[in-house]
Amino acid sequence: MIDGSKYLRNNIKNLPPSGIRRFFDLASHMEGVISLGVGEPDFVTPWHIREACFYSLEKGYTMYTANAGMIELREEIAKYMYRWQNLVYNPETEILVTVGVSEAIDLAFRVLLEDGDEVLIPEPSYVSYVPGTIMAGGTPVMLDTREEDEFRLTRDELARKITPRSKLLLLTYPNNPTGGIMRREDLMDLVDLIVANDLIVISDEIYGELTYDGKHVSIATLPGMKERTVVMNGFSKAFAMTGWRIGYACGNRDIIGAMNKLHQYTILCAPIMGQMAALEALKHGEAEMRRMVEDYDYRRRLILKGLKDIGLPSFEPRGAFYVFPSISVTGMSSLEFSEQLLKEEKVAVVPGNAFGKSGEGFVRICYAYSVDHIEKALERMGDFIARHHV
Ligand SMILES: Cc1ncc(COP(=O)(O)O)c(C=O)c1O
Structure with missing residues (x-):
């Protein structure tokens, strides 16, 4: 078989794969993972x-x-x-x-x-x-x-x-x-x-x-x-x-x-x-869209309070469906934090450095998930923080 990569343009060869995808490939091979990772609505199209x-x-x-x-x-x-x-x-x-x-x-x-x-x-x-x-x-x-x-x-x-x-x-x-x-x-x-x-x-x-x-x-x-x-x-x-x-x-x-x-x-x-x-x-579709936004807002408040309660307070995000808390209380890098959280508690979040170096020290959590899912993830994250708080 020929080595196809030798035909590729250098700038595509040198492009690293998305840090998000790499992380989710890891999570997809594990059982019982609760993901707060993918930035996608959990609603089916109306x-x-x-x-x-x-x-x-x-x-x-x-x-x-x-x-x-x-x-x-x-x-x-x-x-x-x-x-x-x-x-x-x-x-x-x-x-x-x-x-x-x-x-x-x-x-x-x-x-x-x-x-x-x-x-x-x-x-x-x-x-x-x-x-x-x-x-x-x-x-x-x-x-x-x-x-x-x-x-x-x-x-x-x-x-x-x-x-x-x-x-x-x-x-x-x-x-x-x-x-x-x-x-x-x-x-x-x-x-x-x-x-x-x-x-x-x-x-x-x-x-x-x-x-x-x-x-x-x-x-x-x-x-x-x-x-x-x-x-x-x-x-x-x-x-x-x-x-x-x-x-x-x-x-x-x-x-x-x-x-x-x-x-x-x-x-x-x-x-x-x-x-x-x-x-x-x-x-x-606008009325239905507004209902979904109200629902996201409820989950946003739920996760903000939950994160604060487990010792990971975040600045208040006022848009989209992400929270971006600092993980400095653990002393870990964002990659270490995300990998350990996945291994120990089977919760997937995205390391902040996947979004560039100013994302280091943070993780991205998506709250476009059901309340039950968010509550379970928070419980597991709470155990994790309790063990790793420095
Ligand atoms: C900021 C931003 N722009 C664009 C996109 C891609 O949007 P689309 O599905 O319309 O291609 C995303 C998807 O996550 C996004 O977060």
């Missing part, structure tokens, strides 16, 4: 959304759609962005339906980055941004965020890391892995720097609907920011539709047009079944 897909199949909707996505869906996205964020986008030219936010991020990097362009990425960071930047020829520049700032990006840190090669600023609020949010005033602090340095913002707002302390503010709503922001969102988290693989990008027509060009050559279009379901989600 019935009326699944039903809309069945009907569309019965009616024979099995073909390609327009490259940019069904116009009916883009129109609904435009209406949704207006009623939710007061943002006006032209469905013909400023909205692209993608295979999840994942594809939208990849397209944006590939149409915007020249070799050596710098992408400013707040850290801890969602795992796909650094590899995506590298694969598109860009250079990731990490911006540190700290627990004492509730993991918000500060103006000082942004100013410190901007160089003449800075091209993109990636914002993910509410944040994965920290659950941190940026309030309007936090975002306002960054605006003149972004404009003065002619940065384009990629705003991954996939957790935008999941906020527990007031409504999410998109940076595109701030003065002068709409034209230089590509807002990305999707159906995976808020509508419990991870497997349907539908997301969207809204922004400047030239950038969206270029993304559509690449999308048309590589993907052709997002799957019609997912688009049909997404259309139903936007037309009739």
